[in-house]
Amino acid sequence: MSSLYRRCFVHGFRSGWVGGLWPSVPAIPQFCVLGPMYHLYTSFLGQQGALVCTAVTETAITYGANTRNAEVAYNQYVPRKDRLTNLTPxxxxxxxxxxxHAVRNALGMCGMRVFAAPLDEHMCKVIRNPQASRMVSDFVASCLSGAISMPFNQLYNFFVTSKEARESTRLQRVALATTYLRGQYLTIAPGGSVRPSKIMLRDMGMRCLYAGTLFCIYATIERTLVENWPAWSEAYLC
Structure with a gap:
């Protein structure tokens, strides 16, 4: 993992944040979709339908900005002749x-929306403090969903930064995706057996830490607001 950060900041401190401005603006409505809109969708469609609709809505809002971010960051670290042109609006x-992108979003939020509650039923037997138990459950569950969503996240980044993938048909992208995942995440041992590569473990670790931290913080803030909003409203009105 340290090699990723060294490469990220190889051109100086500012280079590590290149392209980051693009997704920062749509992140505001994105988090509104992740919370209030999810609960609105749930009231009409149930949990599974809400997960799908929330993920698609997130993608509609953030796809362009996330893609532009990935393209700009990619161009920062490749030779000039390999840089992408006609960047995505x-x-x-x-x-x-x-x-x-949408599948990644749906699987990524499964941690705090689907896995955390049943996990907390067992976690609370070990951690007696209810708030601490739920936070740990949110983190562990979100790490799990991060691991599940990792291949889709990497495929999204591959599709938007590979010139071949960008110019291919949908059917051709399926073959490219299979080749990419096999070459990136599987290695053949001397005995001929196939096993996960070190890159898979690295990418999964990075994705787990990102998803675990982000969704745990988000779930904690959301839960605190929901639990205390009536009391805060009454105190304000009084």
């Missing part, structure tokens, strides 16, 4: 890799 709602 930040407002574009769909394009190559959009399906992977």
């Amino acid at each position: 930040a407002y574009k709602p769909i394009g190559p890799g959009a399906l992977m």
Whole structure:
């Protein structure tokens, strides 16, 4: 993991944040979709329908900005001849890799929306403090969903930064995706057996830490607001 950060900041401190401005603006409505809109969808469609609709809505809002971020960051670290041209507009709602983007979003939020509650039923037997138990459950569950969503996240990034994938048909991208995942995450041992590569463990670890931290913080803030909002409202009105 340290090699990733060294490469990220190889051109100086500012280079590590290149492209980061693009997704920062749509992140505001994105988090509103992740919370209030999810609960609205749930009231009409149930949990499974809400997960799908929330993920698709997130993608429609953030696909262009996330893609522009990935393209700019990619161009920062490749030779000039390999740089991407015709960069994606930040407002574009769909394009190559959009399906992977939406699947990643749906699986990523499963931690705090699906896995955390049943996990907390067992965690509370070990951690007696209810708040601490739920936070740990949110983190562990979100790490799990991060691991599950990792291949789709990497495929999305591959589709938007690979010139070949960007110019391919949908059917051709399926073959490219299979080749990419096999080459990136599987190695053949001397005995001929296939096993996970070190890159898979690295990428999964990075994704778990990111998803675990982000969704745990989000779930804690959301839960605190929901539990205390009536009391805060009454205190304000009085």
